[in-house]
Amino acid sequence: MERALSRIEQNPHHLKWLVAIASSLLLSACALQPAYKAPHMATATGWQAERPHDGNVENLVDWWGRFDDPAVAELIRTAEINSPTLAKAVARISEARATVTSTRADAWPTLTDDGSVTRAKSAITLGKTNVTSLTTTRSNAQDASWEIDLFGKVRSSRESAQAQLEARVDDWHDARVSLAAEVADDYVQYRACSQLILAYQQAATSYAQTEKTTRASAAAGMTAASDAYLADANTASANATVTQQNVTCEELVKSLVALTGADEPTLRTIIDRPGAPDLPQPAAFRVESVPADLLRQRPDLASSERALAAAYASIGQARADRFPSLSLSGSMTVSATNLTAPLSSWSFGPSLSIPLFDAGKRKAAVNSAQASYDEQLAVYHSAVLTAVKEVEVALVDLDGAARRSDDARRAVEQYRGYENATEINWHAGFDTLLTLEQARRSYTSANITYIEVQRDHIRSWISLYKALGGGWQTSDAVTSTARTTPTASQGTTL
Secondary structure, eight states: OHHHHHHHHHOHHHHHHHHHHHHHHHHHHTTSSOOOOOOOOOOOSSOSSOOOOOSOOOOGGGGGGGSSOHHHHHHHHHHHHHOHHHHHHHHHHHHHHHHHHHHHHTTSOEEEEEEEEEEEEEEEEETTEEEEEEEEEEEEEEEEEEEEOSSSHHHHHHHHHHHHHHHHHHHHHHHHHHHHHHHHHHHHHHHHHHHHHHHHHHHHHHHHHHHHHHHHHHHTTSSOHHHHHHHHHHHHHHHHHHHHHHHHHHHHHHHHHHHHOOOHHHHHHHHTOTTOOSSOOOOOOOOOOOGGGHHHHOHHHHHHHHHHHHHHHHHHHHHHTTSOEEEEEEEEEEEEESSSOOEEEEEEEEEEEOOOOOTTHHHHHHHHHHHHHHHHHHHHHHHHHHHHHHHHHHHHHHHHHHHHHHHHHHHHHHHHHHHHHHHHHHHHTSSOHHHHHHHHHHHHHHHHHHHHHHHHHHHHHHHHHHHTGGGOOOOTTSOGGGSOOOOTTOOOOO
């Protein structure tokens, strides 16, 4: 190093020659790999399934607040505060942000300082006299080094880390959308489950009344004993259904406790509050977007695309590693003792490292990075197709549930009229009690179907909300630093 510095000092043309080489290498660095461009995914120009046409065009971000049951928004707010899933996503963002800071630091020179103080005792004998001396040595050394990013290795590493950070932020948004949808879906199922318990209890009561009448008729010899056994079995089966429905409702409560992080007594005050509607009804919204808009509406697709960008940057990093690396380094040392004057030394010079032979290791690294990119491209393509499918399926389910809801409601109304007419005939003596109980069970069965259809209708709206990305959007004009990024204590309501 000192020899190289001496040559440069003796002949300044050496320095110009070195600068010229470095400049040409820097200019050629951009030619290693073209700038990243997001892949174009061919999608349909419109949805094939029937779209909902009722309701106003509203922003999905505040959709939960437009349910007629405030418990929905309250449960989601509670879940966002306590969710370990979101906490994990925030931690991953912090980790990615630290990685970005670390890779940015690689582009700057490093400087280290090392200081020491040493105290030594020495003794010599002169004749019969021992002479003792104390020596204190103080030294300070500073070392500096800077690797010049000739072929974009550091830049590619920085771009990869930045894309990973943006992907982690998108993952956080995706986790919020999924969490809100899951909480709302469980709550809707719980409210429907409570209504189904009442309906099954009505059916069990009807079966018990039929059993009582049948047993009395069998005891009087007017009905076969087999009818009494059948009536008893029907009652037992109906009671078992009520018990199982209670178990299902309790399981949904446990699921909501796990999702929201709230203690169960507090949760029950929210989900069982007086005056709550039988089923929370959401506000309808129109689907105005086209399939291509999903690339901007779904945070999971945005995350997958950012992972693709990170994989592309890794290719550039591996390619740059196959080329020479140039670094500048220098050091300065000052030392002194109480017996000698200060001594100083310094050194400075460039260092050029050229890979000559590695048995194909660096080339294999490039091939591996390229294969990782191809794999991530396939993952991204698959994610786009899956997203389109999820919206199409949600639209089909929503349309089917809406059509079934009208028929199920009409069936409930007609069976209710049939039950009322049969009850009038029974009081007039024209129909038997068994006929009346059969009419009641028909009405109860129709009511159970209607509750299930209503539940499925609301769940289809929730599925469509999630499939459309929950109103989250990104823009190519917005940089990653301008994106909304969470902190460990942040909880934002969708």
